[in-house]
Amino acid sequence: MFDSLHFFRTPTHSVALALPFALEEVIEAWSRLRFPMAKTCPDAFSRDEWAYLTGFLDREHLWQIVQEAIGLPEEQPSGTVRLLLRPRGRVAVWLPNNVTLLGPLLLVLLSLTGNKVRLKVGTHCADLAGTLLRFALEHQEDDALESILRDRVQIESFGHEDPRQQEMAAGAQVRIVFGSNETAEAIQALPNPLESNGFSFVDRQSEAWADEKSLTDAVLSDLIKVFSIYGQAGCTAPRRLVVLGASMEGALELRDRLSALWPQVLPKRPPVHLASANVLGCQWAAAMGWQATLVEGNQTVLALGTLDLPEVHSPMTLMICPATLEEAIRRLPPQIQTIGYAFQDTGDPQWLAVVARSGIKRWVPLARMHHFGAVWDGHSFWRQTFEAVEIGP
Incomplete structure (x- = not known):
């Protein structure tokens, strides 16, 4: 299930990260996508949005996100491994109508976690996450990222009363909701796995x-x-x-x-x-x-x-x-x-x-002010898409 172990160093111990792919290959694949992105901008994106997304995919920036959440990467553990991180399983995301760029940014961030990702796009806005996914597949030369985007990502758009709402909540170990207070309350109240995590990013x-x-x-x-x-x-x-x-x-x-x-x-x-x-x-x-x-x-x-x-x-x-x-x-x-x-x-x-x-x-x-990252509204939500396993001496 997890083909690759990655190691990170903290001041007191080492951390092992189990993933079904080589993380460095996926980050490199996203970073390479910046070259075709520099040549064209899809109609669904404004030029400012496309430029920001291009910068977001910079190799050093993506590694910085990982390092701030887990530690400094190392080839082999330099100290005792005290923690093993592994993907929780399924992550469900409800995106807002007013900030469409969140979709592509979350697609990139969550593709690095090894979880299966289901994104629900707002019904009254452009599907920028789907646009980026299609662009990446059209210009992709890396088997690891292509496999993630084809097999581990699902992007949909449907109304509040659609039965897929309950299906998403019921099947997710992590629920991430962007929207109004009422929307978040309704989604988080849906039946969900007992030990799942829910994050609500509401009106602010x-x-x-x-x-x-x-x-x-x-x-x-x-x-x-x-x-x-x-x-x-x-x-x-x-x-x-x-x-x-x-x-x-x-x-x-x-x-x-x-x-x-x-x-x-x-x-x-x-x-x-x-x-x-x-x-x-x-x-x-x-x-x-x-x-x-x-x-x-x-x-x-x-x-x-x-x-x-x-x-x-x-x-x-x-x-x-x-x-x-x-x-x-x-x-x-x-x-x-x-x-x-x-x-x-x-x-x-x-x-x-x-x-x-x-x-x-x-x-x-x-x-x-608009820069998005792995910590949002007081929550380290990206880190929480992993299960933390204590490793004793």
């Missing part, structure tokens, strides 16, 4: 935190790119920029700088329906007490105000709030996920203390 909000001196044009350009991909629809996109230590006058100048920079970074005009929604959003924000302005071409609404103002729920509205650190902590959303930061001193121990005493799930540089 994110923010960007920065000090004034760190908000250079380069950092603001990163903010524009990070926000514009999903707007308020993405759980990893910042709904507001909190400028720590800034005055209202300084924040107003920042808002105007950002407004002027926006069309330079993203010159493309939005669709008519979105531009109209932004006009309405700007009027709505002003009525709620925000100092709101429309970016040229009605691309986005930038709303300046204090943290105690009601939130503006409009798809492409970015709120900008000057605040003290204590105010920012006190006004964190109940469902906070990511803080994307830009500070002069990112190594200050106070930031770890802030994270420790809050509900923040991710604390990452602003430009990496």
Whole structure:
């Protein structure tokens, strides 16, 4: 069943990983796929999505994910093997409609685990996981990865009432659900194996935190790119920029700088329906007490105000709030996920203390707010697709 043993080193012991394939061959096969990817972009993907996926498949990046979860690879155990990891069996994933890139990313990550994987794609979005799978098979020269994609991966799309919902839950040792609270509750309540694991990644909000001196044009350009991909629809996109230590006058100048920079970074005009929604959003924000302005071409609404103002729920509205650190902590959303930061001193121990005493799930540089990995929303879900067997002395 498991043809290959891989060994990893930790500070106190060695870890054995049992897989039905040679891990280094599969990682190498994914990395080689980057060459044909550089020559073409499937219609289902935006160029930004395809570029991010291409970078995700870098050999060193995939090995980094494995190393952070298990340890440093070694040909033979340098110490006593105290732990054996082996695939749990079947992993079922329910993907959301709003962040379609999660499908391909999870396809890659889970293909490295030796488990059989069943992905349910959202019924109202493009099937990017299936597109990547077909692209990989068309350009694949490695028998190991081809075997995984043909024999160990199943991608489907069906409605909530379809009997395959129960079938997926009942047959999975690991259930991973992305979606609303209601969706996750319904799926996790389905009959499932007694000793199975369930992970629910539900509705969350994110923010960007920065000090004034760190908000250079380069950092603001990163903010524009990070926000514009999903707007308020993405759980990893910042709904507001909190400028720590800034005055209202300084924040107003920042808002105007950002407004002027926006069309330079993203010159493309939005669709008519979105531009109209932004006009309405700007009027709505002003009525709620925000100092709101429309970016040229009605691309986005930038709303300046204090943290105690009601939130503006409009798809492409970015709120900008000057605040003290204590105010920012006190006004964190109940469902906070990511803080994307830009500070002069990112190594200050106070930031770890802030994270420790809050509900923040991710604390990452602003430009990496959308970066997906093996640890998500406080869970080492990728590591949990393996069963851990204690090996005594």
